[in-house]
Amino acid sequence: MEAIRRAAVSAVSNQRRNRRIKLNVGGAVFETWTHTLLKRPGTRLAQLARAMEADESYDSERGEYFFDKHPGIFATVMHYYRTEELHTDHNICGNIIKGELEFWGLTELDIEPCCWGHYNRFKENKQTLAEIDDTFTFNVDADAFGKNPSPFMQFKKKVWIFLEDPTSSREAKIYAIASMFFVLLSIAVFVLETHHLFRVPYDNYNGTSTITASSCTRTLTSRHTCCCRFNDPNELPYDESEPHDSMTYLDYICAGFFFLEFAARIFFAPKKSDFMRQPLNVIDVLCLLPHFVSIVMKSVDPTDKSSQIIKTILALRIIRVLRIFKLMKHYTAFKILVYTIKVSTKELLLMVIFLFTGVLIFASVAFYTENSTFTNIPIAFWWALVTMTTVGYGDKVPQTEGGYFLGSLCVLCGVLVVAFTVPIVVNNFTLYYSHAQSRMRLPPPKREELQK
Amino acid sequence: MEAIRRAAVSAVSNQRRNRRIKLNVGGAVFETWTHTLLKRPGTRLAQLARAMEADESYDSERGEYFFDKHPGIFATVMHYYRTEELHTDHNICGNIIKGELEFWGLTELDIEPCCWGHYNRFKENKQTLAEIDDTFTFNVDADAFGKNPSPFMQFKKKVWIFLEDPTSSREAKIYAIASMFFVLLSIAVFVLETHHLFRVPYDNYNGTSTITASSCTRTLTSRHTCCCRFNDPNELPYDESEPHDSMTYLDYICAGFFFLEFAARIFFAPKKSDFMRQPLNVIDVLCLLPHFVSIVMKSVDPTDKSSQIIKTILALRIIRVLRIFKLMKHYTAFKILVYTIKVSTKELLLMVIFLFTGVLIFASVAFYTENSTFTNIPIAFWWALVTMTTVGYGDKVPQTEGGYFLGSLCVLCGVLVVAFTVPIVVNNFTLYYSHAQSRMRLPPPKREELQK
Amino acid sequence: MEAIRRAAVSAVSNQRRNRRIKLNVGGAVFETWTHTLLKRPGTRLAQLARAMEADESYDSERGEYFFDKHPGIFATVMHYYRTEELHTDHNICGNIIKGELEFWGLTELDIEPCCWGHYNRFKENKQTLAEIDDTFTFNVDADAFGKNPSPFMQFKKKVWIFLEDPTSSREAKIYAIASMFFVLLSIAVFVLETHHLFRVPYDNYNGTSTITASSCTRTLTSRHTCCCRFNDPNELPYDESEPHDSMTYLDYICAGFFFLEFAARIFFAPKKSDFMRQPLNVIDVLCLLPHFVSIVMKSVDPTDKSSQIIKTILALRIIRVLRIFKLMKHYTAFKILVYTIKVSTKELLLMVIFLFTGVLIFASVAFYTENSTFTNIPIAFWWALVTMTTVGYGDKVPQTEGGYFLGSLCVLCGVLVVAFTVPIVVNNFTLYYSHAQSRMRLPPPKREELQK
């Protein structure tokens, strides 16, 4: 008797527990059994299934529970209760999902591995793309020149904007183009002054002109001729010549312009310390260094041209190549490249580590199998890298059958390692670039509205 | 007393403000609280939430607001009010979104960065793909030959269509194939006339036949033999020979055909000025130039074969290679390539700038670290480019340990730069090509319907 | 008075025309104005909007129009009426769309370009993937051996299945492995018999053994030594030696096996004509040819080893390399490759045409700018191709400054052309392969069910 009663109660309570329930989520109606909702205790819906009509979301008029939430994500939540697996809907941006899940008492960790990638990609993109949006417009810090700037400060700010933002006025654009022209001129001088057409023999070396023909001539008379390809008597050896005066003058003109530009920029910069911390400004100073050193040297001893110090100066001149980065100042794609490299350090390291591992192994085996070609492991490194990246200069080539087999393996590994690691690094860049491009195409006034 | 009353009023107004509201968008029902809609003042829904029953969309019969709009996009708009972030639905084409957003009082700039790319890709594709659709069918401008053309004009139009559209009739197709045959023949002649099998010594140079063997023979007797690879006595030096007569005849036959073709086409062209502005027609004229110059020269002085003028003519002959583009006239893939290059100028420039920056830096450092191999920076440019693109000829190879290290960096940078920049350019082409291919497979009559 | 009445009538008719209409498509409710539906005359919905209650789909009970159709696609159709642009829903397979559109009176050509690619990709994939599904199982044509086969025919069929389907029984598998072993052995013999380790001097050439050392020895005594790299006295010149007897025996054993196999297969083949039309069987016959010719020759004149006929036989031997394709018979990936190449002829042609155009132009310019290195255009073709594909042997390298510039352009164009054309061909293969792989992983019985 008691048993029957108990069973009846149990059945009733069962039935009660397993009532059909109607959930209105933002207008979309979902129906399920209460026992489905009770599967995941501690979540918002399990709470609802226990509280039933007492739940705050209950709308007695219509006999449903109303939530002003995203119906699409609720469908995936609903399915989680039915099957205990949380698979997200792939047409919904991953960034919506987190907040909604939290409302229902779930976490992003409940998402299954197969859908995690989709969810996470959006989450990561959101942050980086927002950061990229910030790199577009030129923003003068409003407070940098004081809140109620004096007329002088207002002038300073005006010049600063003129110097830094080519889009601010027509004059600023002309100045920017002139500045870029000087950069290009300076690089052209840097490159061409090494070419024999733009070089002359040292004035004070006339006496030793027979030595000028030097090493190559001697080679020509000997029998080892086939190694001496590109030398002809018209070519001056680099060590025994100096750039033509016109080159030197052009170089100093450029240096002068860059010096004035730098002086103006540091004078009008709102915060000197911030200014000197920017890499491009450090490069500016570095590029002027060789000229200063050279002027100082010449004023000390204008005739000595062969001393060790002069050679150091010559080596210093290479710093000037960094000026190419000045050209990049207003080039968005370059900023994106720099940003990508910063973000993808881990992936670049991966590429280097994988390549290095391959190079190490192949170089070692090559050294031990073909000692006559690869006289030491560091030299074999060079061969292995050149082979793995499919450059294949051919200056070192295996020549035994064991070496051929090893070389074949090395090539295959190289193709795979490059193919494995390159897409991982590149994907970021492609994403950032296309994002930046599409942002750039927006009309300028609206773009600023975007920054607010 | 007053405070209580005010509080009561406020509560009532609060309650009033926060009523549940039912929106019917194209049949799909959405429900939310009015205070949710008031979050974004100035938008269509905020207006509705203030006006309530007074809103023009109110359907008093059913107690809901009806909008004949896209329900899918309204779901994302709804979510914008709930979370203040606008994430689009990724299964909806981006081109639908703009118009709908505008109706609801939002703009495309409200879209979050993570969803912007999806939205924008569709927007961009729409325009370019529509343009590509236009390049398919051959359209004779209806008015070009006059509205009520005379019988002669009708004949002119008929011939014009025959000449330009190979799909217009069977005869037009045969003519097009004949024309392509002459192009191929002309190119074959152009290529083969430089090969020693198709060349004979100058007739009037018999006396100097001992000199013919010239440079190579002299080399063979000297000791620098291993640099003189492919020369054998049977090979005639190019400078001292002329193409076999049969080659010359074939060339003139081709030139004759192209001249007649061009004359016909310019005669039957509806608008001469438009005709001469098309690049392929300019190429037509250019390719005939060498022949005309050559005929003029020969009629002036038929014996002089070594003068400077003749050499200029020889150099002019290279123009004939442009005839290959005549072959491309009816080849869709080529049109798409040209279109892609036009659209992707910015991306191609990006590739060139990145490569140039890398080449400049590596060439400079290579020049300063290994001066004996890289005698000047322009030469080092060649090495750096050949290395960065993984061609690796091996004509210049670093030979010091510093050079090996630099070369390794150069290879890695090259692999990355190429990998970074190539996909950006290529994506466009792949998209356009597959679009064009799928359009081409449509049945022809329907395709024209598409153009209307 | 009349005007007022007319205006009133017009207003009424307007109101009548612009009634709100409720469409129930497969359970999902859509609502719109009748005037929206009238925008596209001649379609199913415009018809409905004119007929109203008289339409056959009208459900008077609920006051709605019911269609048992896909609600998702109807949403896109609905939007077409609202905005006059047909954008498809991207989570719906393109193959569903066509039929639904036709029901509503639209065609696939109404789809906008931006969504066309999505739609079309599915359409194309469906057909090719269905074809690929057919290549999996081995199907003996049921009627090939007669409807009520005699016992002999049943035996024939049994043997045929044994020969052709390695999965039919354990014995068939063993036979297939043995067959593959003979193929591998035959190829190993083919390769190794050319290596000097497996070669002996001609028996009847003892008298001329001094000549054996021949060309290379002579070279060694001369001064042109650095071109003669890999020759050492132990190496027999290929022309003056013959394979070791063991190699010849192994070759004949393999040939014997293949002959027997082929005889058996042609005997048991259900249809001889079909059998001989299969490429792999033609290869079978071709590969046996050199052996037959060789036997016939030897029986005619067993001593003559230097005649022209023998040399022809030697050249014939190369046919045996085709045997590698016998190995591919049961290798799915190879079938997919062949299928891909068949389907992608157009794309492969595109690659060849683009590369050829580039090669032609660069080779011509190279010939005219650097005549000393590139002595004729065909030779320059080789250089241009080797450069454009980034192989870069270095056997021909530009050596003037103009040549360097041209070479740089050539490399860049090559990188782009390869990058442009390769993905178009490759995409198909990747798709087919992954489809085939996923099909292969299904349990075998179910896979056959799939074929029904």
Add this chain to the structure above:
Amino acid sequence: MEAIRRAAVSAVSNQRRNRRIKLNVGGAVFETWTHTLLKRPGTRLAQLARAMEADESYDSERGEYFFDKHPGIFATVMHYYRTEELHTDHNICGNIIKGELEFWGLTELDIEPCCWGHYNRFKENKQTLAEIDDTFTFNVDADAFGKNPSPFMQFKKKVWIFLEDPTSSREAKIYAIASMFFVLLSIAVFVLETHHLFRVPYDNYNGTSTITASSCTRTLTSRHTCCCRFNDPNELPYDESEPHDSMTYLDYICAGFFFLEFAARIFFAPKKSDFMRQPLNVIDVLCLLPHFVSIVMKSVDPTDKSSQIIKTILALRIIRVLRIFKLMKHYTAFKILVYTIKVSTKELLLMVIFLFTGVLIFASVAFYTENSTFTNIPIAFWWALVTMTTVGYGDKVPQTEGGYFLGSLCVLCGVLVVAFTVPIVVNNFTLYYSHAQSRMRLPPPKREELQK
């Protein structure tokens, strides 16, 4: 009369059979005709259409059939009944689909080929990604040290965790860094001890120092000089020198550390047999081998340095390069690479087979067309592989016109084969890597929760 009655009955039964039916799937309402459901006998819905009101899912109150199932997938199921083709919804994760289909009485094999790929990709990813999740955290098998471990066992466990898990404590991290330092040092010694800067001549070879200059000197006096590139008198031939003592000492110090480390690890390992089965531990033992052999040898005969045994020891030293894999122990990307290679064996084999087939064919034809350059097929293999992978060393280059044509084909095939096969292998790695990366970024405590 009878006929009329029968027709009437039939019409009634028809009408009855073709009633409109309302299905409530998880709250979403679907409507269709019963005859649509009867199309697929044996499925859940056909059963329902026969049973009608008698079906257990019938809700008489609302006149609908209720199922607590996923509404999205039911939409595709519904469409299957309408069109007899099962196309899945592409925004739904494939892993949801199977279970739902089974509930409705369908199988995954009913999915059309065009949608199969989408479905299957998710199915495959789920399994592999779950496996990858397992490789992250370091789990000490709880029972390995006994359920109620003695104090000694607890100490053993503590040390074991210290040795194996660098994230367990700060000391463990320091130890791990020290261990990695020794690995790097050991590899640096391994590499540098082969370089002539770190080598000295054999002490007991002073008498033969004139021979030391040996082969190279002799070459220098002879005329074959241009083959002898990188040798200069300062360089010691590897065979006649030994590493500097400091190198040898460093090597023994590293070996000592690794020996102690290994001894400790094997002592504290919970299960010796499991320990010795791990590849990294086997490598540990192997790398110590050369040192032990060398010590044993020296103690036997400390003066004999030229014997065959010593040479074997030298060759053994190469094993030490495997130590690089010790470095990889805690590097996730490396684990993913290994995992990818294990999973993608089939795809790697595909690449090798395709490349080998191409190499075989091109090498054979090259051998028969240009016998002077490619003296046997194995040598031609090397050329063909180097060409197909676009390495292009240039040590062997075709030099006849037939060879050029063949080489061009070889290059094109190579580009295609590499392009065809690489993406298939690489896709897996990219997927796994990005999955693992996104998992790694989760906060550590939550990650462990993930593992439960």
